[in-house]
Amino acid sequence: MQEWRRGRAARKADWAVRKAEWRAAQKRRRKSGEDPDHGCGPMAPSNAFALLPWLLLGMGAISNVIKGETPNPWIGALGLLLFNSLYITLVFRAFDRRAREAASTRWCLAALGAVTCALALAYGGNWLLFFPLWGLATGAVIRGRLLGPVMFVVTALAGAIAGLDEGWDTLGIAYGTLVSGMVTAAILALSETVKELRETRQELARAAVDQERLRFSRDLHDLLGHTLSVIVVKSEAARRIAPRDMDAALGQIADIESVGRQALTEIREAVTGYRETSLAAELDRARGALTAAGIEPVVRQSGHPLPPQAAALLGWVVREAVTNAIRHSGATTCEIEVRSTAERVRLVINDNGNGVGSSTPGSGLTGLTERLAAAGGTLVGGPAPGPGRGFRVTAELPVENPETAENEESR
Structure with a gap:
């Protein structure tokens, strides 16, 4: 219960x-x-109702009971009531996986088989048409590898019992039993597969939405964190130098306006998903931001030219690391070194600050670590070795050789 x-x-x-x-x-x-x-919404009849009209195969047996052509009609009527009750119970339980796989459902199917065999042995004739109904219920309940052996037993019983009464017509009863069970099982299995595919499609759509939200949140964090830090630093510089050098202060204010306009453009690009960060542009911005903050930038770059994807990822790392150095480190110098070979590129950003916050990486470095991991790279941030060495961020990425990629595409 x-x-x-x-x-x-x-x-x-x-x-x-x-x-x-x-x-x-x-x-x-x-x-x-x-x-x-x-026609296909939840207001449409349940799938179980589609199997109920097949009970009309028993109308001949019901007619025999009503006309008194059946010996012991009360026993026959009781058998009909029991068969119909078991059949209806099974077809409704067949569309609920937990109920279908329950042991009580298997016992109910066995009871339906026993009633079917008893009625067929007792009356024959029209009562043999209950075998295809038993086969249909079997196909609705039994799935997987058990279906073949069970249907073989059901078909064999139908053929053997029908052979005692119908002779060559036994083939029709056996064939109807086998086809009804196998076709029902195939249709229901296909229906369940389609349902699972729809659910999978919806799950993939939800995953895509979540991924896009994560991408947007990362881009927004990186963009606004860096931009606001630069604006704050330049505003402080303009306030300090305004009393003694108005022209220099106006220059800082012009830089603030330029940074704000650029930030608006980048945010629009981030919203539409077409934001691409250039490593060279980020290195130039890093020099300007560090200089405005009173931190001496030291930028070194050597090696092979980088493909756009690797340059874009490293540009994000430069932006985040420089922003953290300006906001938290209290450093006086910041070294940025990019070394690339034909197979791999390495970016190291090291300041001589106090390394505040290095023990627990923020959401920016965490997000960048996930981005680089997705591209086959690594990102490590933490205190640099040695006393007074500040904070170090190291990023490594594999570099795809453009000539190799072109050769593979041509093949």
Whole structure:
């Protein structure tokens, strides 16, 4: 009883979800001008009801009972009631996976088989048509590797018992039993596969939305963190030098305006997903931001030219590390070194500050670590070895050889 109640609660919850999804789909159809969907929503009959009309195969047996052509009609009527009850129970339980796989369902199917065999042996004739119904219920309940052996036993029993009464017509009963079971199982398995594919598609869509939100949050954090730090630093510089050198202060204010305009452009690009960071541009911005903050920049770059993807990722690392150095380190110098070979590129950013916050990396470095890991690289941030060495960020990425990539594409 408790299992039946849990199954009923699960069906009610599933009904509510499907009803809400169907109503949302109907709203989208009306907004887009499409015709409403009247036949495949939750208002349509449940799949279990599609198997109930097959009970009309038993109308011949019911007619025999009503006309008194069946010996012991009360026993026959009781058998009909029991068969129909078991069949209806099975087809409804077949569409709930937990109920279908329960041991009670298997016992119910065995009881249906026993009633079918008893009625066929006792009356024959029209009563043999209950074998295809038993096969249909078997195909609805049994799935997987068990289906073949079970259907073989059901078909063999149908053929053997029908052979006692029908002779060559036994082939029709056996064939109908086998086909009804196998076709029902195939259709229901296909229906479940389609349902799982739809659920998978929805899950992939939700995952894509979550991934896009994560991308946007990372870009927004990196963009605003760096830009606001530069604006604050230049504003402080303009305030300090304004009393003694107004022209220099106006220059700093002009830089603030330029940074603000550039930030607006980058935020629009980040929203649309077309933001590409250039390593050379970020190195130039790093020099200007560090100089404005009173930190001496030392930039060294050597090696092979980098592909756009690797340069873009390293540009984000430069932006985040320089922003942290300006805001937290209290450094006087910041060294940025880029060394690249044909296979790999290494970026090291080291300041001589106090390394505040190095023990627990922030969301910026965490997000960049995930980005580089997705591209096959690594990112490590922490106190530099040795006393007074400050904070060090090291990023490494594999570099794809453009000539090799072109050769592979031509192949």
